[in-house]
Amino acid sequence: MKNKYISEILNEYEKLRENAKLEQSKRIEEIYEKIPRIKDIDKEISQIGFRIATSVVSKDIDNIEEYINTQKEKITDLKIEKTELLSRYGYPIDYMEIKYKCKKCKDTGYINNKYCSCFRQKLINKYYQQSNLNEILRTENFDTFNFEYYSSRPYENEELSPRDNIERIYAYAVNYTKNFDKINESLFFYGSSGLGKTFLSNCIAKELLDKGKVVIYQTAANLMDIIRRCRFEENSNYNELNELLECDFLIIDDLGTEPVTPYSYSELFNIINTRILNKKKMLISTNFQLNDIIQNYPERITSRILGHFTLFKFYGEDIRIQKKFKK
Structure with missing residues (x-):
């Protein structure tokens, strides 16, 4: 790519x-x-x-x-x-x-057989276009992440308050991008909707894109559509599938929105397993809880997630609802 x-x-x-x-x-x-x-x-x-x-x-x-x-x-x-x-x-x-x-x-x-700064910028711009995140990352990045939506009060049976928890995840994400080339692990964000999983995923994407990494973002549903087109439609761009397998960082958002079929599960496993074997990092986010993942997905998928991803649970009050009330 x-x-x-x-x-x-x-x-x-x-x-x-x-x-x-x-x-x-x-x-x-x-x-x-x-x-x-x-x-x-x-x-x-x-x-x-x-x-x-x-x-x-x-x-x-x-x-x-x-x-x-x-x-x-x-x-x-x-x-x-x-x-x-x-x-x-x-x-x-x-x-x-x-x-x-x-x-x-x-x-x-x-310049002297090394990329000029203008070349590096052009390459980064290409990566931004490929990532499907070109516009949204102007507003969703580490600098604009707002901790005020996370309460400092104890939350249900969790050891950390939502604020302490998100600060821990945020710090880990910042360190992850800084040491991306040295770290061989993928990330798994899970928890109810409206808690900042996609926002923080975008923060990570922007930092990696600015470092010149090839990042691709797709929802799980779109991912299955791309794979289906590549496999079965005439005149399809098969390179799209190779890019999903070969990019430096693949973000699969909204796991659980893809079609519930044996075919989807098979292709999802192929993507995850191939990237693991090739030491290519990923970030998967879902609104499911871990028990839901274990109950709804085949064991060969859950074993890859539990065994090869660092898991982070998001919890607290829905940020979208908070914003709506403030307006």
Whole structure:
């Protein structure tokens, strides 16, 4: 998947360079038409450069170093004259130069064989588009997470208050993103609806996307639709299925909303098991309680979740209802 994006970006850079050269040619033609002397200057500079190169190869001049210095002085004088002409006619002195979108890498994407910052940003933008979270992550991220919706009072039979519990989960999520490359574990968020599971999932997604990781978010129901299309529909994009298996981080939201069929369970197991075997991390969230998961899903799925995921229970008062009352 990453190689596909890199190839797309390199093609974009090639088009940028072609366009920059085309625009430069137009500006040069404009200047030559309005200030003919500059055309003569460019021709003279080119001829001097050719004479220098020829003299170096032929070695038919006694004091070659003095000759080259003299010719370079002529080039400098011509460039000064050109600059003065451009300024006199109201043009910027660099008007005839090629204009790259990124001056650092000159629209190649690389500086000293390393990705330029503009390349890394383009790659991150691709990941954002692929993740299906491009817009929502502007408002749902670690900086906007609000702990005020979680009570500090004891809650039912839980050891921690909802506030202490969510602070623990939040801290774990922050550390998880910071040490993502060192941690080999997946996450499982469970608890009633309206408690911030999806919001915190989005927080994690944004941090990983900003680190240049390939993140894909899908609800369980959409996930099954994608797999069904890939398997059975003609002209389907089979790469979609490979991307689900190969991305750096897969988020499956709302487990339990997918069709309750043997086929769905089989495909869900394949996704989870394949990613576990390939050491690819995931986050699964559900409104079910653990007992519901154990009762409703085949043992081979529950054993993977209980054995390979770090489990976090969300509890407290429904945040959506709290917001509604405040309004």
